[in-house]
Amino acid sequence: MTTRQIFALLNSHIEGDEDQFLSVALQVAAQQAREGKPDDAEKLKRLVQKARDQRRLGAAAGGQTPIPMARPRAELQGLVESxxxxxxxxxxxxxxxxxxRLARVVRQQQERSTLRDYGQKPATHLLLVGPPGTGKTMTASALAGELRLPLFTVRLESLFSRYFGETASKMRVLFDQIAQTRGVYLLDEFDAIGARRGDPNDVGEIRRVLNSVLAFMEEPNSTDSLVVAATNHVEILDGALARRFDEVIExxxxxxxxxxxIIENRLSRFKLNARVWSGLAPALExxxxxxxxxxxxxxxxxxxxxxxTKISADTLRSALHDRQTFKGKFRKNSDQ
Known part of the structure; x- marks a missing residue:
């Protein structure tokens, strides 16, 4: 342990800040892992998990489980939203x-201590692929809600546009937070950094960032943070990167x-006559x-x-037709 870490432990103990105390302990675990001491790192992580489990059980007995406030590191303010x-x-x-598959990931995260007792690790890296609007971003929110963890949304496009030339170092800061602060981290528009190496439009900075991401995904995750990458363009992702995800969900x-x-769930407060759905399939397609x-x-x-409180078939059909028209115009403009 460094002197700074000892100071941080003592200060958090004096202030009664258990979250900070455990966070520093995880930083020490990560340091031990980097120094080639995986057994010591694993023991520390288990002790931290045991402390958190005991606190969760105690809070549950009182009827409520508190969620500690967590924010992005200062260097990431404006680029990461919590x-x-x-x-x-x-x-x-x-x-x-x-x-x-998502339920299985949640269960592995909830039972991560049991998995480690048998030499296994929970899934921590997910890749969500599919067209826009299909629920990828909402899935990250749902995983955070299920696990009662903060959701950190990372805007990769913003990271490039504002810090081009410094992107790799900023990514390193992000990786450190993922390792030290447990949460669900959504890397939206992941193809911004995951494009194939050697692409004719590639530049050195993007290649360096991709290599740093590849290295990061091989590092031990000392906090069991869940990293959720989302992309609409899986076809351009580098193969070496895609293989490093525990789950690829389409x-x-x-x-x-x-x-x-989906519509019935959204309009659950209103009355929908069964006849509303007659002949509506083309408008949904x-x-x-x-x-x-x-x-x-x-x-x-x-x-x-x-x-x-009633929704007519014509009203619903008209609204769906408007969305179809808008989508058609958008597709036409994007093709020009």
């Missing part, structure tokens, strides 16, 4: 396969039955969950203003 979502997986309409546009479930939610919200707002 929130405490209350979303859960049960509030999402997901394909059975996706639902089951999101697709919802089938008619799933689309209907090709719309993402995000677009379906916006159509439902549009209808809901009109109903609230009109003081009615």
């Amino acid at each position: 929130t405490y979502p209350k979303t859960t997986l049960a509030s999402m309409v997901l394909a059975d396969d996706v639902q089951n 999101y697709v546009l919802p089938a008619p039955a799933a689309a209907r479930a 090709g719309l993402s969950p995000g677009e379906l939610v916006r159509a439902a919200d549009s209808v809901a707002k009109d109903a609230i203003i009109d003081g009615t």
Whole structure:
């Protein structure tokens, strides 16, 4: 331990700040791992986990589990946003396969101490791929809500645009926070840094960042943070990077039955006659969950203003048609 770490431990003990005390202990564990002492690092991590489990059980007995406030490091202010979502997986309409795989990740995180007793580690790196609006970002929120962890949303495009030339060093600061502060970290638009090496449009800075990310994903995660990378363009990701994820989960546009479930869930406070769905399938086709939610919200707002609790088929069909028209124009403009 360094003198600085000893000071930090004593100060947190004096101030009664258990979260800071345990955070410093995890920093020491990470240092031990880097110095080639994995057994000592593992013992420290287990002790920290035991302390947190005991505190969680004690809080549960009182009826509430507190969540410590966590914020990005000062160097990342403006590039990383921290929130405490209350979303859960049960509030999402997901394909059975996706639902089951995410539930398995949550369970592994919750039982990580048991897994380590048998020489196993929980899944900590997820890659979510699929078209825009299919629920990738919301999934990160749901995972944070399920695990009662802060969600740190990293805007990679902003990181490049504001600090081009310093991006690799900023990424190192981010990696240090992931290792030291447990949370769910969403790396949105991951293709910004994960593009294939050797691409004709590649530049040295991006290649250095990609290499640093590859190295980071091989490092031990001392806090069991969950890193969730999301991309709409999996086809351009470097193969070496994709292989380092514990889970690669694909999101697709919802089938008619799933689309209907999304709308019904969104309009649960209103009366929807069964005849509303007759002949509505063409209007649902090709719309993402995000677009379906916006159509439902549009209808809901009109109903609230009109003081009615009923949703007509024509009203819903019109809202869906508007989303289809907008999507068609957007696609046409993007092709030009």
